[in-house]
Amino acid sequence: MNFKAKTILHKGTPRIAVYFEKNAALIARIKTFEDACWSASNKYWHLPDTEANRLHFKLPLAHTLVPNAEGMASIETFKRYLLSKRYSPNTINTYSDALKSFLTFCNTKAIKDISNEDVICYNNDYILKNNFSSSYQNQIVNSIKLFFKIVKDSQIEIDKIHRPKREKVLPNVLSKEEIKAILEAPKNLKHKAMLSMIYSCGLRRSELLNLKPNDIDSKRNVVIIRQSKGKKDRITPLSPKILELLRNYYKEYSPKTYLxxxxxxxxxxxxxxxxxxxxxxxxxxxxxxxxxxxWLRHSYATHLLESGTDLRYIQELLGHNSSKTTEIYTHVSTKNIQQIKSPFDDL
Structure with missing residues (x-):
């Protein structure tokens, strides 16, 4: 493979960036790596920063990159535990990599000797020192808490492991005019239908791609979203306009397995x-x-709120576990803000 690779921080998370000229065979090969993602803005593929990936791309190994033998065995036990709890493969990989990072930092200690002080040192001397994001730190905390629940002999007090203070980042929202322009831009019927479905139903990317033809219930005017984030099913309204668009699409493409x-x-x-x-x-x-x-999903939620839809219904439509997640849209809605008159106008 003709490539260049280097370790990076991608959105505050340690990753390996891989650069190569556009080539179908190379793209097919990079996609075989676990959690390989393309960054359109940065023009590189990126992978988890793991020992195996560093070795594959001939990158130097940090001296603390590997947990001790007990740590490696504990990670495998942890994976089996998560699998038995029916966590998704992506979540198992994320939590396992997070635990590996922490146990690597503590690789001079036996598991039973790791304490809350070690967690604090890890946060200060590794997370903060390397400018990793609070969301990445939160993943580590989730993993540590879950892991030490199954460790019988431990000094760790799970309830005293603190979480990082999260940045309050507002969701990005487009105006209805901008949304309309984007959805009308594609000439290809399938492309238009896909983008329209994401906005009209507030779907995540994976939810759209996993839809089956039978998930469109035209008699009840709903879309059934099966086993999405958190392994939950939910339904969203199917608008008459999108139903007409889908019928035209179905006549032309006749999808079988996936919509x-x-x-x-x-x-x-x-x-x-x-x-x-x-x-x-x-x-x-x-x-x-x-x-x-x-952004299309964020815009859907915000436009619903601005049209008077109750926040509790929006929470159900988006599939949020907590109402606090949905409440963030109240901070970007302009419905009430636009009614406030600036004192500048009276000068």
């Missing part, structure tokens, strides 16, 4: 191709913002 299939029948449409559709649509309407697919 939106790739070039080969019965295969799921690729996440990267979906992102490219949005990217091209943004260029066509000359919106100079770093719009992502998740």
């Amino acid at each position: 939106f299939e790739g070039q080969k029948k019965n295969t799921q449409y690729s996440a990267r191709s979906l992102e490219e559709i949005l990217k091209k649509s943004i260029k066509l309407v000359t919106i100079n913002k770093p719009v992502t697919l998740h």
Whole structure:
């Protein structure tokens, strides 16, 4: 593989960036790596910063990169525990990598001797020193707490492990005019239907790609979203306009296994191709913002709130566990703010 690789911080998380000229064979190979992602803004593929990936791309190993033998065995036990609890493969990988990072830091100690003070030292001497994000630190805390629940002989007091203070970042929201322009930009019927479904139902990218034809219930006018984040099913309203668009799409493409299939029948449409559709649509309407697919979901929620929909219903439609997650949209809604008259107008 003709490539260049280096360790990076991607959105505050340690990753390995891989650069190479666009090539179908190389793209196919990089996709075989666990959790390989393409960054359209940075123009590189990035992978988890693990020992195996460093070795594969011939990157130097840090001297504290590997937990001790007891730590490695404990990680495997932890994986089996998460598997028995039916955690998703992605969550198991995320938690295992997070635990490995912590046990690597503590690799001179036996598991039973690790204390809350070690967690504080890890946060100060590793997380903060390397400028890792609070969300990455929170992943580590989740993993540590869950791991030490199954450790019988431990000095760790789980309830006293503190979480980082989270940054209060507002969701990015587009106006209805901007949304309309983006959704009308694609000439391809499938592309138009995919983007329209994300906005009209407030879907996550994975939720759209996992939809099956039978998940569209035209008689009840709902979309059934199965086993999404948190392994939950939920339903969202199906608007008459989107139903008409889907019927036209169905007549032309006749999908079988997935509602939106790739070039080969019965295969799921690729996440990267979906992102490219949005990217091209943004260029066509000359919106100079770093719009992502998740902005469409944020915009759906905010527009619902501005039209008077109760926050509790929006929480259900989005599939949020906590109402606090949904409440963030009250901070970006302009419904009440626009009614406030600035004292500047009276000068």
